[in-house]
Amino acid sequence: MVIEQSRWTQAVGWESGAIGRLGPSAQLVLLFGGSSVLKERNWFGEMKKAYPNAHLFGCSTAGEICGTQVSDDSLVATAVKFDYSRLEGAHVAISKLKDSFAAGERLGQSLNPKGLVHALILSDGVTVNGSELVRGLTKGLPPGVSITGGLSGDGERFKETFIFCDGPAEQNTVGVLGLYGDRLKVGYGSMGGWDSFGPERLITRSSGNVLYELDSKSALDLYKNYLGEHAKGLPATGLLYPLSLRIQEGAVGVVRTILSVNEKEKSMTFAGDIPEGAYVRLMKANFDRLIDGAVDAAKTSYEAIGSSTTDLAILISCVGRKLVLKQRIEEEVEGVRKIFGDRTALTGFYSYGEISPFSRNAKCELHNQTMTITTFSEG
């Protein structure tokens, strides 16, 4: 695998000078950028010129990862030439939350199933029920194909997100990249690092991923009370208190974060299901454990491919972590680097939701507030 990586900023332009050294040999270009940057130029045209044979796959973000650096309002391009593997891309439009399952299923069915090893998914981050999307995709894909990916971001604004999938950046889109090849090894891991606190609360009124009441009281009021003066920063500040959701007695809690708030309805929309009758607890960040979580995710994905040399690691981490860690955000990326070493190319973004199984053989799920890492190598 040959990888070429560069970052573009308004101030500097392409930091490593000209791009496109891999030229026609590149099969894939991963593009992650701030939504304002994406709107600024015809990046698809530029990339197509530099890498004429490559699949272009990417999205808008709440922060871009390039090596161990995390930046905002930049564009990170990572061009990849695989030695043995081939790729296929597909995308569908999505405009309503309730279409999420169908969109996922259609997307899964549109990939050629023969020799398919892994599906990398990037989705619109605002108009989607991530849990449903993942369920649909899992159903549409042949069994045994692993899935990872994430929901695209829009800084801390939660307004508009974009997807590149072999075309210009588009809103209301879900794209998938199919990876094929006998020698392709894909590893993944996903870790959180948040602590539950306070009483357990019963979900007494909700609909899909929209939450109204906990213990028969307004959930939004509860958030506002806990956020205090930060309440005016909703929905972004809601990420400071994700929910730990426990559907069954004794089950592992999944983490849910806020996507949007509706003051009129007093409702909060989450990135995944909030079913009535389930229990939730508020969560808060634990700095050390957030960083440890990222490192653990790296270890899991690294060990998943037999601890062989990893060529490429895609890091999809939650915007909520960035909101909490702020200036220290790069610590989690540095932690990941320590596991993989210098030879592995790191790219990725801060997202509105992460998609991955918790561990090997587990069912693929939507996560929030995690660092989800997918590693690629060709043995």
Add this chain to the structure above:
Amino acid sequence: MEPLHSLLKRQLKKYRVDSEVLSKGYQDFLAAVNEAYRQFDADRAMLERSLDLSSQELLQANSEMRAVFERLINSNVDGILAFDRDGRFTVWNPALEQITGFKKSDVLGKDALEVFPVMKETREDRFIQEALHGKAGVVKDRIYHRSGGEPSFLEAHYGPVLNEAGSIVGGFALIRDISERKRSEARLQQAVNYDALTGLPNRTLFLDRLAQAVARTFWRKRLVAVLLLNLNRFKLINDTLGHNVGDQLLKAVSERFVTCLRDGDTVARLGGDEFAIILDDIAVAQDVLIIVQKVLETCRKPFISEGRELFADPGVGISLYPNDGEDVETLLKNADAAMSRAKELGKGYQFFSPEMNAKATKRLVLESSLRRALERQEMLLHYQPRVDLSTGRITGMEALVRWQHPDLGLVPPAEFIPLAEESEVIIPLGGWVLRTACMQSKIWKRDGFHLIPVAVNLSPRQLRHQDLVEVVERVMKETNTDPRHLELELTESFLLENIETTMGTLRQLQKMGIQIAIDDFGIGYSSLSYLKRFPINCLKIDRSFVTDIPADPDNAAIVKAIITLAHSLNLKVIAEGVETMKQHEFLRSMGCHEMQGYLFSKPVPADQATRLLAEERHL
């Protein structure tokens, strides 16, 4: 740039860093450091706020749960206690105060043995230890002696209390007072096995004890005696004096029976006035008699009820294991046969003998063929003339039923009438007798004989039967009989059953013009005052008083008294069983109106009776 964080500002001042210089050369760096300080404060404030809010929430949730918990514990009707890892009580609810008599304040903080030292002996303290080792346990039917109270029955369920991590933090017990349940179980047991009136074992327990006695005796060369007793005349007492008196008598008799028995013997009330006694471990049959005699003796003394002397001598039937039967059923059946025999013979007691079974078999055969006797036209009537003592002429005929059995020949009325009475056959049979007798009367009338009244016996069951008046009316109509030529006879004792109803029925009959006679007068118990009240036309002196008159002064006196009584009440008086001229003379001299008996004629078939009429025979 944001204003500098107060701590950063102080630090810069303290370490004499020139912020002017710093903000010129390192503006971005200073902004980042300042932001980090500010961020740290914001994070800390958030953390403190969340800690504060969640503490409040948890405190409230905790107090709400505690309120529910206390309410549940304190209002539970069962006792609830909890103890810590050292076995010291931490929870003690009001129900438990009630049950044990110990106040919560007296026991909290103490261990079980301190409060209940007796637990050491009853080994109940091990349940506490076991609960503290994770094992649940139940103590059933524990008798608890509360100081100054009745002893109670408790049931206790012990168990461990685990925390969320699954480790044992103490134990609990749920304690229920089951005394009421125990009492009702005992009552039920009593009701199942004992007679409510007398408190004696009932049939169920009797059968059980007899089976046990038989099983015990199987290997030993001993006997078990089964005594079956019922009280002569009990029914009469019950009917005339009321059930209260009857019940009192049964209780008094039971008490006397008990005093006659040895320890280990059983006397039971099987129902009604029927009692049974088991005499266990008897060496020879004669030994039974010692007790039987005691029983008979004790009943000879009168029982006093409401100032009245009552006599209730029992008839006792005895069967012996193994001689008279090897199982409970046979022993009882044979004792019953022996009891019937004792009554027949008018004896106080009777041992079972095998020919009684033959008799019983015959009775069964009779019973079944009796049902078909009417339709097979095996019944017939004989007639015994009644004679006027002054003129010597026939004044009437008493119709007497006979059964011509195809195999057994002529069956005496004494054998089949009681059977018919028991089996309700008496109703159609009585109707048939009435109809046939009336038909005969009609024939005599047609044939030109002077009017001959026929007398027909009524059985008590007929008398009790609702349709009696209707049946008589119908027969009269169908046979065109003049009611004045019909006389209905009933025995003295039957009068006294359901006095009011009987009186009503008799009044109706008498109103129709029918004559009413009291049969077998003198042997019953009728109070003379009844005679006045009852609509009666005639008294028939029982044959037992007529025997040996005038030689027997007692009988002569009785007969004389009855005749005098009849005269004074303006009743006709007839003597039965007159066999000699001496009797005839005596009766005539006393003023007795009529007689019947072998002196004139035994009961004869209709054609012979007709001949007697035709011959105008007279004494």
